Amino acid sequence: MPDKVPEQAMTTRFDPAAAECRWQARWDEQKSFAADSQSAKPKTYVLEMFPYPSGRIHMGHVRNYTMGDVIARFRRMQGHEVLHPMGWDAFGMPAENAAMERKVHPGTWTRANIAAMRDQLKRLGFALDWSRELATCDPEYYGHEQALFLDLFDAGLVYRKESEVNWDPVDMTVLANEQVIDGKGWRSGAAVERRKLNQWFLKITDFAEELLAGLGTLDDWPDKVRLMQENWIGKSRGLQFAFRLASPLPLAGIESIEVFTTRPDTIFGASFVAIAAQHPLALAVAAADPQAQIFIEECRAGGTSAADIETAVKTGYQTGIEAIHPLDPTWKLPVYIANFVLMDYGTGAIFGVPGHDQRDYEFAKQYHLPIKRVVASGREDASLPIGKESENSPGITVNSNFLDGLTTEAATAEVIRRAETAGWGNGTTAWRLRDWGVSRQRYWGTPIPIIHCENCGAVPVPREQLPVVLPEDVTFELPGNPLDRHDAWRKVPCPSCSGAAVRETDTLDTFVDSSWYFIRFASQPGDRPFDRAEAEAWLPVAQYIGGVEHAILHLLYARFWTRALQHIGRLGIAEPFKGLFTQGMVTHETFVSQDGRWLTPEDVEVADGGGLVERATTAPVQRGRVEKMSKSRRNTVDPEPIVAKYGADAVRWFMLSDSPPERDLEWSESGIEGAARFVQRVWRLANRPASGDGRDPALDRKLHRAIAATGEAIEGLQFNKAVAQLYELVTAIEKAAPSASRDEAARTLVLLIAPMAPHLAEEAWAALGEPGMIVEATWPSFDPAMLVDDQVTIAVQVNGKLRDTLDAPRGLDRAAAEALALASDKVQRQLGGASPRKVIVVPDRLVNIVA
């Protein structure tokens, strides 16, 4: 037998950099993560929202992809065939901004970013099937998207209409909401206007009822996201009715105003009628009234978002027109044009009830209109005036003629009944959901495959001419969309009459690109968007993971797109994402220079005096709020140097520990040191096994409990709890004396950490002398009988306060437990000689003595 090797020589440290790259190469060579669509194993599709190729991956990506990777590897170990792909959401505005700022072509910039980010992701050792990689800016991808767009066009789900955009009058360009800051253009600083353009829309409203009902089937979605989508779709029952106009008007053909209300019960509380600035009646009034024209112009200032419109000071213009109350022909209400009425919701006209709607209340205060109570907590409150705010909650209807005494619900039903009987209105459903405007007046996106011909109108590009390839010989020296001035690309013969025609120069919203990429991942034939049978073999996605910022738009559009494909018979799937998990954001502190620029943490250093200064200029720096890591705030932390220093496993491990995955995680470097220490602890257990014989029953139980709890935690995406379990197990193994149990526990531990720290697991597996690779290993099973102890600790309370604990054998009966508890000195001291009035026993848990 050889001499015992000195302890010192055995304590080799695990070298993450070398080991990780070695195993990544092995996985690559063996194509360990290539998904086989033909496999007979149960199939599982694990997907994380694909990244926008901004240039570098950030900690949010690392967190997102690590979570998905744990699920993917865990399912593999459970014997599933797993599809876990990666690609690039590669169209969008940042590439055009880069083009303008750095004189680099958006395509060049994007492709360089993809190459850099692919390397970074590979360095993290994710179990991804890179053979299915795609980028939405490749014609091989967006050409199929154009074909799908035309399929929807043929099915009547695409149409064109005028719609408003944010317009920068100085830069002469369309602005995204993000580019409108305090109502001004982000580059020019000019006041933003709303302007109408002809744009393409998808008929998502046709699917409103389906999309709403479908939420009920999504049991594995967070309640929060379902609620957000429900509110977004915004189904409300109400009454639509017409106010006849009193004054005989010189207005062509307009005799009444259709309004929609969700509160017909307050109809006797009306004090005015308000219409949107874009309402046909408003335009008719303006034609004859220059003052009204000026007011409508003013309404066009400011942004197009709901928050902008509804928080603006409420203003109106009295048209001089009067509307007749439907329930009292002698009652006439003034008609205003108002800036807070949305043309896109309901009918673009409302009746104002200042007593019971806050917007109406503010408007009435400003224009000295009556504020009448028609809802109260009881009849006796009928004469109470409305106070400093409107009262919006339901109650008992008062001051309302035949509705008096009815509840809000009953009064609503009664008004609808009378309106329908008398024929002046109908109970209807209004939706907040509007059709999806997909036109973007930008270069870097999927060309909309339409040709405009003076004679034939909008003509679809024939299928055999797809893809309509985005021309790359463009420059960004002039403002506006370069496609508009690219005549060689733009001018084409009409496919229908062969006359002179021009291509549509708007491109598709990038949300279209992300509405079907998960289908293309599952199946990617060259000649069509996807093979139905192959796509259906993988879909729906079993577990989709991404940021909560996508809770509404992306997820709703993808659901719509999938249903639209189902509707036209291309795919037999109604809901694309069976399980959804929305992870929290990774946040970090921000720094702002004196002149208001965001600074990166590297730009900032601590000055001699202890204050923060800018490294380059030594000018003082303000510490900003802790915010989501984003390029614009320059508070991103590059994972690459962190991975280089601590290794991918430590970074992955830290991302999963501590914070619950749905909550925000504030990045700090301190925690990662603990993760790196953990990696070394596991390595020591595997690399320096203190072999032994015999069982260690306590450790056996600990191990089985850890297997059960870790699996359950991963299953429930509670990675922080899985991590805590594994810390406990490692500590227990370290403290245990050598035994066969200890050897088995160490070996099993390596399997349990494999989904989270896969490189370490491979290295440890090999060090333990186990055959094969851990990517081919099976998740350990546990014995349910091992999960329970024979000894339990019972809490003893007096009046609900803990006074003592007692150790007892499992299964002790109630009387015995009660007797043991009453025998306690501490309990007797609390009772002070009195006899208990009542004793509550929860077997094996607690005895509560009520004195």
Place this chain on the structure above:
RNA sequence: GCCCCUGUGGCGGAAUGGUAGACGCGCACGACUCAAAAUCGAGUUCUUAACCGGAGUGUCCGUUCGAGUCGGACCAGGGGCACCA
């Protein structure tokens, strides 16, 4: 304006209505070392010199034998709102 979420030690956070603070970070102490790093050991809600106690999960009220957990009101912080992805 509308809708939604979150409040637990110095910090991140655990806790089927049943022993609050698992696990990690940090901290301080001890061992090893010439010293340090690494590692190991015992500790860490507050109050009390210590014990016995007492208080304690943003605030107040309620339901219950028992509330971090359920209900109500409030306070504070945060997020979303249709052209950012």
